[in-house]
Amino acid sequence: MKSTLLSVLAITVCAAPAVAATTSQPTSVVELFTSQGCSSCPTANAFIAGLDADHPDVLALSYGVTYWDYLGWKDTFGDPAFTARQRQYDQALDSGVYTPMMVVGGQAHAPRMPIDTATRANVPASIALVRQSGELCVEGKLPKGSKLALIGYEPGIQAVNVKKGENRGHTLTLANVVTDLDYREWSGQMVCGLHPKAGLAVLAHDATTAAIIGAARFEP
Template identity: 40%
Template sequence: MKRIKARLAAQLAGLTLTALCLAPMAGAAAEKVRVVELFTSQGCSSCPPADAFLAELAERDDLVALAYHVDYWDYLGWRDRLGSPENSARQRGYAQKFDSSVYTPQMVINGRTHVVGSKRPAVLTALESETSEAVDVTITEDGNSLAIDIGSAVGDAKDAHVVLVYYEPRKRVTIGAGENSGRTIEYRNIVTEYRTIGMWHGKATRLEMPMSEIAKWGSNCAVLLQSVDKAGRPGPILGAARAGS
């Protein structure tokens, strides 16, 4: 059995939810939530430094780094084939919560704050200054199924969406037009699909789904345990984990 452990959480269709009574680990050190979501575009001349920085963050084992390519810069002359209207909609939801404008490159830290993605010191400071304790999330794969175990609530945390995010680990793209014309960029952890697969209400919970469903979208995925308001806007991420490369 291959056991993959991380801190953070996610979504998808066709799985079973089972409430579990799990005892906390004695003496376990509290972990902080560390999720970085980059909103980027191949059509944005300011984005390549942030893309390169995300590639560095993607190598870290203590965080989940994801790149959401947006589609609203396509009119500048180059269609970002990694982009989607769904990614743009997710960013607009954050903008409404943050009462900010939509821009690229934007890095959202733990669903709680946002920073210009190319400003390395500001991003690292935001990561280190985030003190929210993570709800424990574990992904276990046995060849036939993928099990997501979510721990009990930490503090006041409760009622969150379990979001399953599929991503492509890396892709090298030569850009043929627009602001980055002629550049070849290697992108990392490119989000290709995300879905809410269930709810968490503060109790230890297991979600299990067949690997045949996972394989439809690729073997690399992350789980985000995220608060979402009644309007569907994403909020604080309470925990997370990733599986695959």
Template identity: 40%
Template sequence: MFTRFLAVVGASAAALLPLQTFAAAPRPVVVELFTSQGCSSCPPADSFLSELSETRTDVLPLAFHVTYWNQLGWKDPYSFDAADARQAQYAQRFHDFAYTPEIVIDGKAAMVGSNRSAVNSAIGHAKSTDAMAITLDASRGDGRVSVSIGPGNGQARVLLVGYDGRHTTPVGRGENAGHTLTESNVVRSFEPIGEWSGTALTLKANVIAGEHLAVLLEAPDGAIVGAARVEDARAAPAH
């Protein structure tokens, strides 16, 4: 059953921007899934997100496990309060309530997470309309993350996301009792690490929880204007 809950917390553009005329590698479209192991309508959306993570490098799928299903019989071990807060921000922009499964594309469009055609269409639209050419590179080594952001127009929060590649969980209670769920790109931590205001910027931050890391640039209106997976820093050559 599709279940809804009230939110817990109330010329091309690049050519017109002289600081953005340099070439930039295509960035991945950010696909945020809000889900829960306690939600019976979520597994199809979880499976879809897993397929995206396995078959497409042009998207960055992220699964945020919310907490508001935990009181209904099964506590999702990957749920955390920051996922609720993240979805609540989107709820205020799009529809005034939070529900699962919900997918948000690049912070600009929201839809039911199991609606593959709508999600794929939104991804295609995001790729065709992304005129931003902000360069964003990130690497990690020795317990630190280094982020380099090129010049451009506008402002953005710099967000660091930690996520695990895959988890398989036997569910003992709740709506999915008796099922074993396999979920991908499970977000474990989510933290702002700085502010970008149009000039070139280099940031350093501590590594956060999660097997993998990514960096997002979020404009004041909530739109994602930059994204990059964090690469492992190359070891210095031996002398």
């Protein structure tokens, strides 16, 4: 990892009453596994950018994977931890590992999809991010043992000029690029001590199926 969420998101447990914060609970989550070295990925990148711009209830995230770096261009946003997350979905969904790969709600995958599939509500409002004493906390009603993914990302669009590989000479645009990833197991108690420097998404996964059973988002 380029940096760890532990340096940005110091995790503690707190039990005091929460105060409402300006955050949101997405009704749908679409995660794109992409690579700047993949000639098939720019269309999917554009799809995710459109989702983010036109559908505020959808949380759309872009992960840079690393297994195409050997083609001549090293993904500037790539991280082995993001490749590992995609492989976890492969184990849960028997999806194979490919790009572009979109995962909807942690339950279905495809290289492309109709807009109504991506925007259809698939995530219950079971967790929320709330402010307390100048920090963010995760509260919710989840089964104990659920897996929390703490995902740092850069909100908005980033442009990358690719100089080598399959996309040589092209400028790629990517939305909500993931920068950090960490995991916690839900104990039933509020998780506090979150101090994100940019966007933060918290995804709660079913411990067995990897389906997303809760989602919350913060953007400064």
